[in-house]
Amino acid sequence: MTVESTAARQPRRSAGSKAGTTGTKAAGTTGTKRTTARTTARTAAAEPELVQLLTPEGERVKNAEYDRYVDGITPEELRGLYRDMVLTRRFDAEATALQRQGELGLWASLLGQEAAQIGSGRATREDDYVFPTYREHGVAWCRGVDPTNLLGMFRGVNNGGWDPNENNFHLYTIVIGSQALHATGYAMGITKDGADSAVIAYFGDGASSQGDVSEAFNFAAVYNAPVVFFCQNNQWAISESNEKQTRVPLYQRAQGFGFPGVRVDGNDVLASLAVTRWALERARRGEGPALIEAWTYRMGAHTTSDDPTRYRHDDERVAWEAKDPILRLRRYLESAHHTDEGFFAELETESEALGRRVREAVRAMQDPDHFAIFENVYADGHALVDEERAQFAAYQASFADVEGV
Ligand SMILES: Cc1ncc(C[n+]2csc(CCOP(=O)(O)OP(=O)(O)O)c2C)c(N)n1
Ligand SMILES: [Mg+2]
Numbered sequence: 563m564t565v566e567s568t569a570a571r572q573p574r575r576s577a578g579s580k581a582g583t584t585g586t587k588a589a590g591t592t593g594t595k596r597t598t599a600r601t602t603a604r605t606a607a608a609e610p611e612l613v614q615l616l617t618p619e620g621e622r623v624k625n626a627e628y629d630r631y632v633d634g635i636t637p638e639e640l641r642g643l644y645r646d647m648v649l650t651r652r653f654d655a656e657a658t659a660l661q662r663q664g665e666l667g668l669w670a671s672l673l674g675q676e677a678a679q680i681g682s683g684r685a686t687r688e689d690d691y692v693f694p695t696y697r698e699h700g701v702a703w704c705r706g707v708d709p710t711n712l713l714g715m716f717r718g719v720n721n722g723g724w725d726p727n728e729n730n731f732h733l734y735t736i737v738i739g740s741q742a743l744h745a746t747g748y749a750m751g752i753t754k755d756g757a758d759s760a761v762i763a764y765f766g767d768g769a770s771s772q773g774d775v776s777e778a779f780n781f782a783a784v785y786n787a788p789v790v791f792f793c794q795n796n797q798w799a800i801s802e803s804n805e806k807q808t809r810v811p812l813y814q815r816a817q818g819f820g821f822p823g824v825r826v827d828g829n830d831v832l833a834s835l836a837v838t839r840w841a842l843e844r845a846r847r848g849e850g851p852a853l854i855e856a857w858t859y860r861m862g863a864h865t866t867s868d869d870p871t872r873y874r875h876d877d878e879r880v881a882w883e884a885k886d887p888i889l890r891l892r893r894y895l896e897s898a899h900h901t902d903e904g905f906f907a908e909l910e911t912e913s914e915a916l917g918r919r920v921r922e923a924v925r926a927m928q929d930p931d932h933f934a935i936f937e938n939v940y941a942d943g944h945a946l947v948d949e950e951r952a953q954f955a956a957y958q959a960s961f962a963d964v965e966g967v
Contacts, residue, residue, distance in 0.1 A: 611825070612825040612826055612827050612857050613625060613627070613628055613824060613825070613826045613827065613833050613836070613837055614826075614827040614830050614833050615628065615629070615632065615827075615830055615832040615833040615836060616827075616830045616831070616832050616833065616890050616891065616894055617890070618829070618884060618885045618886075618889075618890050619890070619893060620889075620890045620891070620892070620893025620894035620895075620896075620897060621894070621897075622832075622894060622898075625833075625836075628833065628836040628837060628840060629836070631835070631836035631837075631839040631840055632832055632835055632836045632839075635832075635835075637895075637898070637900040640891070640894075640895060640900055641895065641900065641901060641905060642684075643680055643681070643684065643831050643832075643835070643891065644888070644891050644892065644895060644901075644909075645909055645912075646676075646680040646683075646684070646700070646703060646704065647676040647677065647680050647700070647831065647887060647888045647891065648888060648909055648913060649703065649909075649912065649913060649916055650672065650676050650679070650680065650699060650700040650703050651673065651676055651888065652913040652914075652916055652917055653699060653703070653709045653916055653917075653920060654671050654672050654673055654699055655673075655917075656916075656917040656920045656921060657669045657671075657699075657712075657713060657716070657920070658671055658862070658866060660713075660920075660921065660924055661716070661866040662866070665717065665924050665925060666713060666716045666717050666866075666924065667716060667717065667718050668716055668865055668866055668867060669716055669865060669866045670696050670697045670864070670865045670866075671697075671860075671861075671862040671863065671865075671866075672697050672698070672699050672700055673860070673861040673862040674796070674829070674858060674859045674860055674861030674862070674882065674886075674887070675697070675700070675794055675796055675828065675856075675858050675859075675860065675887075676700050676831075676887050676888060677828060677829050677830055677831035677834055677858070677887030677888075677891075678700075678792075678794050678826075678828035678829070678834050678856035678858045678887075679698060679699070679700030679701045679704075679794075680700050680701075680703075680704060680831055680834075681830075681831040681832065681833070681834025681835040681836075681838060682701065682762065682764075682792050682834050682835070682838040682854070682856070683698075683700060683701040683703070683704030683705065684704050684835055685834075685835050685838035685839045685842055686704065686705070686760075686762060686838075686842065687759065687760075687842070688730070689730065689757070689759040690730060690759050690760050690761065690762065690842065691730045691731075691732070691745075691748055691752075691759065691760075691761045691762075692705060692730060692731045692732060692761075692762050692764070693732045693735070693741040693742075693744055693745040693748070693761065693762070693763045693764065694731065694732060694734055694735065694741070694764045695734065695735055695736075695738075695741065695764050695765055695766060695769070696734045696735065696736055697766075697794075698734070698764050699712055701731070701764065702731055705729040705730065705731040706729045707724050707729050707731050708724075709916070709920060710919070710920055710923035710924070711723040711724040712724075712734075713920070713923070713924050713927075714927060715734065717924060717927055719927050719928065719929060719930050720930065721733075722734070732744065738765075738766075738768060738769045738772055738774075739765055739769035739770075739772030739773075739774040739775040739778075740772075740774050741763055741764070741765065742763045742765055742769070742774055742775045742778035742779075742791065743774050743777060743778045743781070744763075745761045745762070745763030745778070745789050745791075746761075746763070746778040746781045746782045746785075746787050746789050746851075747781075748761050748789075749761040749782065749787035749788045749789035749845075749851075750781070750785050750787045752787075752788055753785070753786070753787060753788065758846045759788070759846065760788040760789065760790060760842045760845040760846050761787075761788060761789040761790070761845075762789070762790045762792055762838070762842065763778070763789060763790070763791050763792065764792050764793075764794065765791070765792075765793055765794075766793065766794055766795070766796060766799060767793065767794075767795040767796065767797065767798070767799055767804055767807050767808075767812060768798075768799020768800070768802060768807060769793075769799075770793060770807055770808060770812050770815065771799075771807050771808075775791075778791070779791065779815070779816070779819040779821075779851070779853070780819055782819075782821070782850070782851040783819045783820045783821050783850065783851060786848070786849075786850040786851075787850065787851055788845035788846060788848070788850070788851070789845065789851045790838065790841040790842055790845055790851065790852055790853075790854060791816075791851060791852070791853045791854065792838065792854050792856065793812055793813075793853065793854065793855045793856065794828060794856045794858055795812055795828070795855050795856060795857055795858065796828075796858050796859055796860035797858075797859055797860065797878075798860055798864070798870075798874065800864045800868060801864075801868075801870075801872070801873040801874075803874075811825060811855070812825075812853075812855045813825040813853055813854070813855035815853065816851075816852070816853035821850055821851045821852055821853065822852050822853070823852065823853035823854075823855065824837055824840075824841075824852070824853070824854055824855070825854075825855045825856075825857055826854055826855070826856050826857065827856075827857055828856030828857050828858030828887075829857075829858055829859070829882075829885045829886070829887040829890070830887070830890065831887060831891055832891075834856060837854055838854060840852075841854055858887075859879075859882040859885075861879060861882065861883070932954075932958065933951065933954070933955075936950065936951045936954075
């Protein structure tokens with residue numbers, strides 16, 4: 563990816579009514595000479611407008627459609643969003659370091675996606691239900707899941723690590739896109755219960771190519787299910803770029819299924835909050851599903867097993883660094899005189915304490931009983947599981963230093 567093509571991928575900001583929403587005209591494709599239909603499709607995908615309330619320079623811009631969802635936000639709440647993003651990034655950095663030190667088997671970093679996750683996560687109500695992928699550490703934070711609980715699966719000591727019903731935050735889902743169906747089914751159940759809560763399903767740009775996601779869109783539309791589909795378009799699905807996933811801007815997919823879609827600046831926490839509030843509120847009112855495409859960037863590797871230098875140019879990451887979600891809110895807070903130096907210093911201390919707490923918790927995690935994996939597969943046991951348990955016991959016994967298995 564060259565610098566030029568990165569620049570061509572920058573969407574334009576929408577300031578007007580219903581901008582970026584399916585059903586209104588997408589922004590033009592001005593000025594670019596196109597030679598083939600394929601190029602046209604790719605260019606169109608790169609240039610639609612997006613909803614932005616804070617520019618990368620931290621300047622608050624008006625938006626006729628979405629301002630109302632954040633109009634009453636207080637300086638304290640803004641500082642809260644900043645704190646959420648800083649602590650989530652600190653936790654994420656600690657987890658990456660722990661993987662490098664051999665304490666975790668794998669880690670999927672959210673670096674760069676803090677605003678999309680904190681903005682949308684803070685828009686949820688306690689009785690809403692969240693279905694995440696494996697990267698939603700910021701959303702987990704907003705839901706009140708202790709960050710140390712996220713690490714057990716990545717250390718290989720459990721299959722999840724938290725009770726989904728405690729915080730209405732489902733277990734991490736690795737099977738790409740499948741949680742969109744789980745979320746839709748759950749939302750259909752909410753309607754049957756006559757409740758007014760809503761569901762939000764997180765997935766990535768790559769997941770949009772999965773059949774499960776299209777099926778979920780259709781079920782949600784046909785049954786008018788109160789579910790918000792929150793797609794973090796971080797530009798990459800491991801080594802596959804956006805161009806390999808779609809010929810139209812992802813948010814426009816919603817139109818074909820019969821519900822609204824909107825593209826938001828996913829590096830703008832205020833816009834992410836506003837747009838998600840809009841979508842959740844209409845779902846609660848019985849107006850059915852909506853698709854939000856959060857336009858963001860995966861600043862790090864796909865996981866700690868990945869090396870992005872093999873498939874993307876570093877200039878691209880550098881260009882996105884200028885749009886850092888945390889920096890832009892800091893600039894806004896400072897220019898609006900909503901903070902003082904004490905706030906940043908205290909947050910730094912809190913961040914370090916969080917890093918320490920996470921490190922100590924991971925190192926203290928006990929290995930599970932090796933045979934626990936065979937428990938709870940079937941309520942009454944199963945011949946095949948018994949056979950597999952016996953095979954595993956024989957394998958364990960083949961090691962000279964293992965006693966008593
Ligand atoms: C059904 C399925 N197919 C393939 C994979 C392997 N896989 C893991 S992550 C990933 C890419 C997902 O990309 P995206 O949806 O954009 O999410 P991101 O990792 O960028 O957040 C793939 C293909 C999988 N986990 N599940
Ligand atoms: Mg992706």
